[in-house]
Amino acid sequence: MDRSSLPDAAFVDPSGANAAAVRSMATDVLDQLLDQLAAAEDRPPLPADPTPPAVDVPDDPRDAAALKDALEGIVDGSMNPAHPGYIGHMDTMPTTASVLGDLVAAAVNNNMLSAEMSPVFTELEAELTALVATAFGLGADAGGVMTSGGSLANLQALAVARNRAFDVADSGLAATSDRPVAFASAAAHTSLQKSAMLLGLGSDAIVPVETDEHGRMRPAALEDAIARASEVGKRPFCVVATAGTTTTGNVDPLDELATVAARHDLWFHVDAAYGGALAFADDDRGLLDGIERADSVTFNPQKWCYVAKTCAMVLFADREVLDTDFRIGAPYMRAGEQRRNLGELSVQGTRHADVLKLWLTFQHLGRSGLAALVEESYRLTALVRDGVAAREELALATDPELNVVCFRAAPDWCDSSEYDALNDALQVSLLEDADVFVSLPTYRERKWLRAVLLNPYTTDAVVDGLFEHVDEFLSARRPR
Amino acid sequence: MDRSSLPDAAFVDPSGANAAAVRSMATDVLDQLLDQLAAAEDRPPLPADPTPPAVDVPDDPRDAAALKDALEGIVDGSMNPAHPGYIGHMDTMPTTASVLGDLVAAAVNNNMLSAEMSPVFTELEAELTALVATAFGLGADAGGVMTSGGSLANLQALAVARNRAFDVADSGLAATSDRPVAFASAAAHTSLQKSAMLLGLGSDAIVPVETDEHGRMRPAALEDAIARASEVGKRPFCVVATAGTTTTGNVDPLDELATVAARHDLWFHVDAAYGGALAFADDDRGLLDGIERADSVTFNPQKWCYVAKTCAMVLFADREVLDTDFRIGAPYMRAGEQRRNLGELSVQGTRHADVLKLWLTFQHLGRSGLAALVEESYRLTALVRDGVAAREELALATDPELNVVCFRAAPDWCDSSEYDALNDALQVSLLEDADVFVSLPTYRERKWLRAVLLNPYTTDAVVDGLFEHVDEFLSARRPR
Numbered sequence: 001m002d003r004s005s006l007p008d009a010a011f012v013d014p015s016g017a018n019a020a021a022v023r024s025m026a027t028d029v030l031d032q033l034l035d036q037l038a039a040a041e042d043r044p045p046l047p048a049d050p051t052p053p054a055v056d057v058p059d060d061p062r063d064a065a066a067l068k069d070a071l072e073g074i075v076d077g078s079m080n081p082a083h084p085g086y087i088g089h090m091d092t093m094p095t096t097a098s099v100l101g102d103l104v105a106a107a108v109n110n111n112m113l114s115a116e117m118s119p120v121f122t123e124l125e126a127e128l129t130a131l132v133a134t135a136f137g138l139g140a141d142a143g144g145v146m147t148s149g150g151s152l153a154n155l156q157a158l159a160v161a162r163n164r165a166f167d168v169a170d171s172g173l174a175a176t177s178d179r180p181v182a183f184a185s186a187a188a189h190t191s192l193q194k195s196a197m198l199l200g201l202g203s204d205a206i207v208p209v210e211t212d213e214h215g216r217m218r219p220a221a222l223e224d225a226i227a228r229a230s231e232v233g234k235r236p237f238c239v240v241a242t243a244g245t246t247t248t249g250n251v252d253p254l255d256e257l258a259t260v261a262a263r264h265d266l267w268f269h270v271d272a273a274y275g276g277a278l279a280f281a282d283d284d285r286g287l288l289d290g291i292e293r294a295d296s297v298t299f300n301p302q303k304w305c306y307v308a309k310t311c312a313m314v315l316f317a318d319r320e321v322l323d324t325d326f327r328i329g330a331p332y333m334r335a336g337e338q339r340r341n342l343g344e345l346s347v348q349g350t351r352h353a354d355v356l357k358l359w360l361t362f363q364h365l366g367r368s369g370l371a372a373l374v375e376e377s378y379r380l381t382a383l384v385r386d387g388v389a390a391r392e393e394l395a396l397a398t399d400p401e402l403n404v405v406c407f408r409a410a411p412d413w414c415d416s417s418e419y420d421a422l423n424d425a426l427q428v429s430l431l432e433d434a435d436v437f438v439s440l441p442t443y444r445e446r447k448w449l450r451a452v453l454l455n456p457y458t459t460d461a462v463v464d465g466l467f468e469h470v471d472e473f474l475s476a477r478r479p480r
Numbered sequence: 481m482d483r484s485s486l487p488d489a490a491f492v493d494p495s496g497a498n499a500a501a502v503r504s505m506a507t508d509v510l511d512q513l514l515d516q517l518a519a520a521e522d523r524p525p526l527p528a529d530p531t532p533p534a535v536d537v538p539d540d541p542r543d544a545a546a547l548k549d550a551l552e553g554i555v556d557g558s559m560n561p562a563h564p565g566y567i568g569h570m571d572t573m574p575t576t577a578s579v580l581g582d583l584v585a586a587a588v589n590n591n592m593l594s595a596e597m598s599p600v601f602t603e604l605e606a607e608l609t610a611l612v613a614t615a616f617g618l619g620a621d622a623g624g625v626m627t628s629g630g631s632l633a634n635l636q637a638l639a640v641a642r643n644r645a646f647d648v649a650d651s652g653l654a655a656t657s658d659r660p661v662a663f664a665s666a667a668a669h670t671s672l673q674k675s676a677m678l679l680g681l682g683s684d685a686i687v688p689v690e691t692d693e694h695g696r697m698r699p700a701a702l703e704d705a706i707a708r709a710s711e712v713g714k715r716p717f718c719v720v721a722t723a724g725t726t727t728t729g730n731v732d733p734l735d736e737l738a739t740v741a742a743r744h745d746l747w748f749h750v751d752a753a754y755g756g757a758l759a760f761a762d763d764d765r766g767l768l769d770g771i772e773r774a775d776s777v778t779f780n781p782q783k784w785c786y787v788a789k790t791c792a793m794v795l796f797a798d799r800e801v802l803d804t805d806f807r808i809g810a811p812y813m814r815a816g817e818q819r820r821n822l823g824e825l826s827v828q829g830t831r832h833a834d835v836l837k838l839w840l841t842f843q844h845l846g847r848s849g850l851a852a853l854v855e856e857s858y859r860l861t862a863l864v865r866d867g868v869a870a871r872e873e874l875a876l877a878t879d880p881e882l883n884v885v886c887f888r889a890a891p892d893w894c895d896s897s898e899y900d901a902l903n904d905a906l907q908v909s910l911l912e913d914a915d916v917f918v919s920l921p922t923y924r925e926r927k928w929l930r931a932v933l934l935n936p937y938t939t940d941a942v943v944d945g946l947f948e949h950v951d952e953f954l955s956a957r958r959p960r
Contacts, residue, residue, distance in 0.1 A: 001856035001936060005848045009576045011786070014520035014562040014937055022576055023514055029580045030510055033587055034503055040494035050599035055607040055839070057615075057760060061846040067577065070843070071584055074836065077600040078588040082494040091597055094589045096489045096502055097547065100509045104551055106582035106788040106837075107513055108558040109574045116919075117571055119530035120557040127535040135537075148628035148790070151829040159678055172660075172682025173653040180654065191829050194808040198639055198827065200680020202652025203808060280537065302830065306491070308586040309832050310628070328674040328683060347678065349631040349671050350782065352789050352832075356554065357586075359535070363550070366541040368485045376481035439596075456481060457494055 007061045012107075025064045032068060036075045040082035040093075041457075045437035050077035084457045085465075088439040090246070090274055090404075092454045094308035097364035101357030102308050112146070112351035113343035114330075121353040122342055128355055128362075132299060133315040135279040136272075137292030143319035144296075145346040146312065146354050150273040151191035152347050153298035153314035156326070158182065158195045158238065159347075160296065160316065161267035163325040165237035173200050181229050182238035183207045185217035185252060187245040187443075189271060206240075214398040215250040215443075217241060222260050238267040243288060244274030247443045247450065248397050249404025251275055254290030262293070270294040273312065275402055277304030280367055281374035287401060304377070304403070304454065305370060307361050311354045322346075373456060377403035380453040380463060387467045393474055397443055403453040406443060409470070413479050420447040426473050434469035436462065487541045492587075505544045512548060516555045520562035520573075521937075525917035530557035564937045565945075568919040570726070570754055570884075572934045574788035577844035581837030582788050592626070592831035593823035594810075601833040602822055608835055608842075612779060613795040615759040616752075617772030623799035624776075625826040626792065626834050630753040631671035632827050633778035633794035636806070638662065638675045638718065639827075640776065640796065641747035643805040645717035653680050661709050662718035663687045665697035665732060667725040667923075669751060686720075694878040695730040695923075697721060702740050718747040723768060724754030727923045727930065728877050729884025731755055735770030742773070750774040753792065755882055757784030760847055761854035767881060784857070784883075784934065785850060787841050791834045802826075853936060857883035860933040860943060867947045873954055877923055883933040886923060889950070893959050900927040906953050914949035916942065 003010075008021040053070045080086060082093035111117035112125065125146055133142035147153045163169045166176055173180075180201055184192050186208040193203040207229060210221035226236050239261040241252040254270060261268040270291050276299035278285045291297060295317050302311040316322065322345040330344055343349045365373075381403045388394045388407040397406035408423045410416070427440045427449055439450045451466070483490075488501040533550045560566060562573035591597035592605065605626055613622035627633045643649045646656055653660075660681055664672050666688040673683040687709060690701035706716050719741040721732040734750060741748040750771050756779035758765045771777060775797050782791040796802065802825040810824055823829040845853075861883045868874045868887040877886035888903045890896070907920045907929055919930045931946070 001859075002852070005852040006936075007844060007849070010845060010849060011573055011576060011936055012514070012517040012520070012562065014517070014564065014573075016518040019514065019518040022518070025576060026510060026514060026580060027507075029584070030506060033584055034492070034499065034506060037492040037494070037587060038496040038499040038502070040492070046596065047599055050603070052600045052604040052607065053839070055604065055611055057611070057842045057850075058846045060848050062843045064844070067840060067843055071580075071840075074600050075584065075588055079590045079597050079599060081589060082492065084494065089591075089597060091589065091591050093491055093494075094586060096491060096505060099583065099586045100506060100551075102586035103509070103579065103583045104513055104555065106574060106579045107517060108555055109561060109571065109788050110559045111569075111571050111789060116526065117559050117569060119527055119559060120532045120554050123530070123532040124535065127532065131535055131537070148632075148832070149828045149830040151823075151827070152632075155678070155827075162680075163677075168680065168682060169677050170682050170684050172676070172685055173680040174656065174659045175682070176654065178654060179652070189829075190808055190810045194827075194829075196652070197643075197649050197808060198635070198678060200642075200648065200653040202648060202650050202655070204650050205652055300830075308589050309591060309830055310828075312830075328670055328677060330670045347631070347635075347674075348629045349669075349674075350629040350780075350789055350792075352628070359533070360547060360551075362537045363542045363547055364487060364544070365490060366538045368540050369487070369490060370537075372482065372485040379481075456486075456491055 009064065028068055029071060032072055033075065037082065040080055041084060043076060043080050043083065044435055045080050045083040045086035046431060047077045082457065084455060084459060084462050085436040086455055087451045087453060087458055088437040090303045090452055090454065092306050095306045095361045095365065097360040098308040098357035101360040105353040105356045110353050112353055113349050114341040118353055121355055124359055125342065125355040128359055129313050129315060132313065136297055136315065138294065138297065138315060138317045141319060142315060142317050144313050144315035145342055147314055147346065148310045148348060148351065150298050150300045150312045151194060153312050154191045154271060155195040155198060156314045156347050157269045157296040157298060159199060160321050160325045161238040161269065162199055162201065164321065169325065178235040179233065180237050181205050181207050181234045182240060183209050183222055183225055183236065184240040185209050185211050185242060187211050187215045187247060188240060188242045189246050192240060215245050215248045217252040217257060219253060219256040219260055222257060226264055236264060236266055238269060240269045240271055243270055243272035243276060243291065244402050247441045248406045249274065249400060249402035250398050251287045251401050254288065258290050258293035267295045268293060269296045271298045273298050273300040274303050277374060281371040284374060284378065301358050305361065306373065307358050311358050376456065377453050380458060381405060383460060383463045384451050384453060387463065397448050405451045406448045408448045409474060411474060411478065423447050423449055426470065429473055430466065430469055434465055436466050436469065489544065508548055509551060512552055513555065517562065520560055521564060523556060523560050523563065524915055525560050525563040525566035526911060527557045562937065564935060564939060564942050565916040566935055567931045567933060567938055568917040570783045570932050570934065572786050575786045575841045575845065577840040578788040578837035581840040585833040585836045590833050592833060593829050594821040598833055601835055604839055605822065605835040608839055609793050609795060612793065616777055616795065618774065618777065618795060618797045621799060622795060622797050624793050624795035625822055627794055627826065628790045628828060628831065630778050630780045630792045631674060633792050634671045634751060635675040635678060636794045636827050637749045637776040637778060639679055640801050640805045641718040641749065642679055642681065644801065649805065658715040659713065660717050661685050661687050661714045662720060663689050663702055663705055663716065664720040665689050665691050665722060667691050667695045667727060668720060668722045669726050672720055695725050695728045697732040697737060699733060699736040699740050702737060706744055716744060716746055718749060720749045720751055723750055723752035723756060723771065724882050727921045728886045729754065729880060729882035730878050731767045731881050734768065738770050738773035747775050748773060749776045751778045753778050753780040754783050757854060760850040762851065764854055764858065781838050785841065786853065787838050791838050856936065857933050860938060861885060863940065863943045864931050864933060867943065877928050885931045886928045888928045889954060891954060891958065903927050903929055906950065909953055910946065910949055914945055916946050916949065
């Protein structure tokens with residue numbers, strides 16, 4: 001073709017003709033990026049004044065130098081989870097291996113839609129999801145698919161559970177008079193409501209079950225909720241337990257809940273998006289006891305395994321349910337292959353090869369590295385929890401079980417109706433004046449400060465600084 | 481933390497302490513990758529014997545050199561869409577800009593879930609989706625969200641259409657006695673059946689509408705199908721037109737179908753996943769006439785705009801429907817922000833910043849570059865079409881409208897019941913003996929050879945080689 005209307009490095013010429021131009025552009029971008037990442041502590045945890053670049057489709061190509069400048073500004077305007085004071089969300093700096101894995105996956109641009117379009121990656125995904133399922137104790141028939149985020153994993157698990165219980169994959173819910181309901185704790189992730197909305201169950205079909213004082217589903221309350229739903233003619237089909245709630249990082253009593261689900265012959269799904277990482281940390285995996293009884297599990301290595309986003313999966317104890325209760329065939333793929341076409345077995349069709357960055361991260365960190373990161377998280381969590389406990393004017397939302405500490409200022413000199421405003425101001429002040437970012441979620445209708453101790457570069461000094469600033473902030477407001 | 485159990489370059493230290501180790505690892509991987517990409521024509525379009533690396537979680541970290549070796553094998557075992565003879569699927573080699581955009585997005589690891597977690601990218605996505613919507617003529621109130629692939633875009637469009645028509649977001653379909661149905665051509669993408677299955681409508685709720693001899697939905701047949709469905713008590717709510725069918729790349733008559741949909745007050749969705757790229761090619765965009773009347777549009781820049789996977793979006797003529805007919809709130813995000821939290825408005829929650837590679841590609845290629853790629857596609861398509869037409873023993877499936885040519889060998893010396901086997905053998909032979917990869921989809925219950933003329937490095941010589949090999953193949957089998 002006439003390449004005069006394209007920049008030299010538009011694509012990588014497969015004959016090597018423009019190798020120098022491509023290398024120059026790529027190296028320039030990589031160098032600048034590494035320089036910025038290696039100075040991430042000089043930028044605040046959240047950018048003060050992010051400004052996106054101009055949005056247009058220019059008539060003619062912009063030169064690579066202009067793009068490099070724009071990228072510099074974009075990185076400067078980004079959330080900065082690498083800053084040691086960034087302890088605000090279940091969002092991490094990524095492993096180097098996962099970033100490089102994404103680079104390679106993007107460059108070869110394979111497609112998880114079919115084995116033909118991603119021969120190595122399809123096989124790798126099948127094997128690696130089976131391996132992770134084994135780590136959860138799901139057994140020899142277990143396996144699953146990767147999904148672009150945990151919401152899709154929960155969606156697919158609930159879809160399979162619904163299809164099995166009501167046989168509605170072809171004919172739809174309108175053909176039944178059933179009113180299906182699923183049960184999850186009041187602290188479970190809102191992707192369950194979203195899934196129920198999408199699945200035609202309606203968001204109200206997720207029955208919220210009461211939690212104990214530490215945000216964990218009460219098995220007796222689950223029993224009651226199932227009984228009440230059945231009494232009014234609803235059709236329970238699924239229990240969702242959470243291993244690592246989003247706001248406080250608590251873990252439902254999986255084994256007890258599995259027993260309740262089994263007693264009522266309900267599908268048992270465990271949303272271990274966050275807490276699933278404990279499967280690779282032998283000293284701490286006791287919290288996951290009972291997960292081996294799950295029919296399906298959601299797990300997001302994009303969180304506590306530090307893999308670049310997105311990296312998530314849904315696993316099934318019997319992987320054949322994907323064929324029997326989910327599969328939609330695609331005629332544009334070569335039929336009769338022995339290998340599976342994952343696009344027929346997952347919510348998505350075309351999909352990026354997220355498996356590569358996961359495999360590379362496992363290889364590069366090893367089990368010992370993954371465990372060390374979890375241990376360090378727990379050490380810092382104890383520091384924060386103890387710092388809160390040592391201060392009369394602070395209160396914990398729950399007793400931390402993972403690496404999340406939710407707390408707030410609740411001093412007796414302030415009317416409790418003003419607590420939300422006080423903590424809102426404290427959160428802003430921590431970010432602006434102390435370079436510490438904690439988030440400000442709503443839990444039990446109140447605002448809390450939430451520290452997620454994920455960051456491998458957060459030090460004791462950051463924790464000390466957090467409490468120093470909290471002390472100063474409260475001291476300045478305390479009546480004398 | 482004690483870093484002795486982690487490799488030096490596990491993360492990029494934000495103080496720069498391990499900058500040299502990270503740079504060494506990243507540069508090594510990039511160099512090897514660029515070398516392999518610059519020699520892509522030396523590998524076949526599809527790998528002969530792909531072997532995934534060993535799958536395990538080793539106890540201790542593997543060194544970077546071992547990972548680099550593994551990556552070399554993985555690239556060698558990948559689908560190779562950069563090979564000039566790769567003309568088999570709607571899968572492309574990616575733009576250099578999009579690969580670098582993915583590198584940067586992975587490294588900063590922002591999260592499209594909320595504005596707080598992706599300040600620049602959230603704004604960029606809102607602006608860029610609005611700009612694309614404008615390019616489709618959807619008007620000043622149009623906008624949308626990006627999705628990890630087109631299946632999710634179709635899913636979200638149908639979810640909004642269903643929720644608007646039946647008000648079932650909270651209460652679910654069980655609360656209604658309606659049997660909702662949507663209409664799409666028999667050649668439409670199977671993600672519609674998958675969406676209907678997921679949405680609780682059942683895959684049978686997608687009523688297949690008859691196509692003309694070129695795979696395009698017949699407006700009169702749509703009228704009939706709507707009337708028949710209504711007669712048996714079903715509730716039509718949506719018409720899906722396709723701008724670029726997956727198998728033959730044909731375009732439904734959008735304007736006429738919009739008129740039918742409007743007459744019956746049905747939601748009008750256009751799946752322009754593939755053909756949407758014509759919006760940036762002024763000379764050829766006439767095929768999209770009528771798309772401006774859509775209520776929603778699916779568009780995948782990951783296809784004919786050459787952006788690395790995934791890069792897709794769903795657009796709405798009135799973007800407020802995302803708030804009124806889709807939104808599920810998330811309590812763990814800071815409330816009261818002026819900026820939108822996209823995780824509340826899309827099927828996914830946590831999401832990679834796909835917008836960066838799209839923006840960079842638009843900037844780096846410009847409108848002139850995008851248009852030149854489309855023009856070259858059309859030029860090669862004409863060559864292939866004419867080559868088929870010139871040969872008595874070959875038959876076209878449809879008249880090509882985009883850059884897809886579906887054809888097959890149908891010689892009179894072969895019993896037509898043997899055509900599928902003949903074309904299967906021809907497809908294998910083209911790949912093995914001529915380094916040309918065409919795919920082998922099923923269309924109207926027959927197997928076809930499908931050439932997708934996307935590859936910017938496919939030359940006239942490749943097309944000549946294709947036909948030379950076809951001629952030889954048939955000549956060797958033709959009775960004398």
